[in-house]
Amino acid sequence: QQQVKQSPQSLIVQKGGIPIINCAYENTAFDYFPWYQQFPGKGPALLIAIRPDVSEKKEGRFTISFNKSAKQFSLHIMDSQPGDSATYFCAASGGSNYKLTFGKGTLLTVNP
């Protein structure tokens, strides 16, 4: 049972575009929703995270939108750059589930 479903699997945008990656979760006890960025040969790095008491959080060019009723959250990257090309993972944790459950990842390519 996949508790966090992520889409799309891959995404190609032009420089300056706004890629959007979506995640949906099943466990209503989840209360922490981070996004991780992973470059080839590196470990995942925490990018931005949100808790369900807010519907949006912005850090620099990265924004998380959160819809508690739909059990969905998404990552938007404003003014995307080639250096943003990486694999992005959404994750969730909470309740008695003190571990991060990851989505399957989205490979983002930003063309110059």
Place this chain on the structure above:
Amino acid sequence: DTAVSQTPKYLVTQMGNDKSIKCEQNLGHDTMYWYKQDSKKFLKIMFSYNNKELIINETVPNRFSPKSPDKAHLNLHINSLELGDSAVYFCASSPHPMNTEAFFGQGTRLTVV
């Protein structure tokens, strides 16, 4: 001054061998994890330790044995390696079990031949 460091970065070994991966964190965190990332990049938790005590043990073959000598170290020992164990193994840490803001190491790419 790497926050979460693991060694080795690459490990190539034959089937049936026993190997260990070491992990150290200097963040002062209480909780440490081992994750496995398969060839499709799926990240799955294997184990979690809080202050040297095992708190999460997912469905992992008992050939995998984590050991935490102190809260800054979590090592992973794998016995009788199989081809299917080939993957990238990541160590991570977080402040405490209820705070899952995890910081990952650079990974160990294990190849079993």
